[in-house]
Amino acid sequence: MWAVASGFFLPGKDDGAIALIDVSDKSNTAPVIISSKATGEKWFYHRVVWMDMNKDGHVDAVTARAYGTGAAAEESQLVWFENPGLTYATPSWELHVLHEGTEDIAFRIHDLPLADGTTTPVIISAGFWSFELGLTWSATGDWEDLASIRHMAVDNYGWYFDLQIVDVNMDGRLDVLCTTWSQLGSPGALIAYEIPDDWQNEPWDRHILQSGYKDFPLPGSGSPGSANAFWPLSSMELAGVKPYIMVSGDDDGQAYVVTASSEDPFDWTYSSVAIYSDGRGTVWAIAVGDVDADGSTEVFLPLYEKRIVRVMSYLQ
Structure with missing residues (x-):
């Protein structure tokens, strides 16, 4: 079963x-739309993550959705659609709204530590229109109890575009690697945030790994x-x-490889080189992976206007 998140802020695609698409039956690949909405509503979606939100043994669809233009979002929501638990795909799963106004495009779900030594799943969101890197979690672990839902802002640097949870500086601790878009004079940047032990109360140290991406003064275009x-x-x-770090230039038409200046975990200086221009x-969003198992990574560059995917291999 494949899951597809679709839509965009451009008119006609919003x-x-x-x-869900059942790829096991090649004779019937018609998509089954599991998201639900009120009559007349329009939403676009960019990512879906699967997690059992109500602990019934079935994974549910967690997603962020929004509606608006390149310059502003009229509405945005962090939601989950409840899996009915059937052996086949059915449409219009039950909607649960967790939070509104900040989560709109990209997010990840990651377990973060608590003071008692346990962990709790936290939705880490990159707010595009809200300018907010945010956290959403349940204080009791019960996502159905709306009174238990907590939300806090980590930072408000710019048009947050996407994020990844990864140990950037190889110090044995995971970080948040993210980008901001250079739209309407705001800075386009590649950023790493260190996740503190007391993540609810301590500041998250921000490190600008690269900046100076091409500026786009009009709405609807940006980089990286x-x-x-x-x-x-x-x-x-x-x-x-x-x-x-592989970075898509997005509307500047380039792809970059960003590398650390040293192996010192306290050194956050990086350099960048364009590998495609x-x-x-x-x-668009670049995929990386060793698809032929030769120990060398391949890079897949989706070239939007050309409607092709360019494949590049790392040469030793």
């Missing part, structure tokens, strides 16, 4: 959905796009060196 930490060679990961088109 009525999206969360859909998504960032992915990766190791070009499997041997580098085994050796414990800092990961490289078009200058006119859009380089």
Whole structure:
């Protein structure tokens, strides 16, 4: 079963959905739309993460959704759709709204530690229109109890575009790697946040790894796009060196590899080199992975206007 999150803020593409596609039956691949909405509503979706929210043994669809233009969102929600628990896909799952006004595009779910030594799942969100890197969790672990839902802002740096949970500086602790978009004069940047032990009360140290991305003064265009930490060679990961970071330039038409200046975990200086440059088109979200199992990573560049995916391999 494949899950698809669809929609975008461009006119004509702003009525999206969360859909399931059963790829086991090639004769019937029609999508089943599991998201639900009121009559006349439009929402677009960018990501769906599966987690058992009500502890009934069935994973539910957690997602963020929004409606608006490139400059502003009229509405945004963090929601989950309840899995009915059937052996086949059915439409219009029950909607549960967790929080409104800040979560809109990208998010991840990660377990963070509590003072009693246990952990709790936290939804870490990159708010595009809200300018907020935020956290949402349940104080009791019961996501159905709306009175238990807590939310806090970590930072408000800019148009947060995407995020990844990864040990950026290889100090044995996970960080939040994210990007902000250079729209309407706001800074486009590649940023790492260190997650503190007392994440609800201590500040999250922000490190600007790269800045100075192309500025876009009008709404609807910006740079950079998504960032992915990766190791070009499997041997580098085994050796414990800092990961490289692949960054989509998005509307600046480029793709970048960002690398650490040293292996010192306290050194947050990085350099960047463009590995692809078009200058006119859009380089969308880049995928990385060793697809042929030769120990060397492949990079997949989706070139939006050209409607092709360019594949590049790391050469030793």
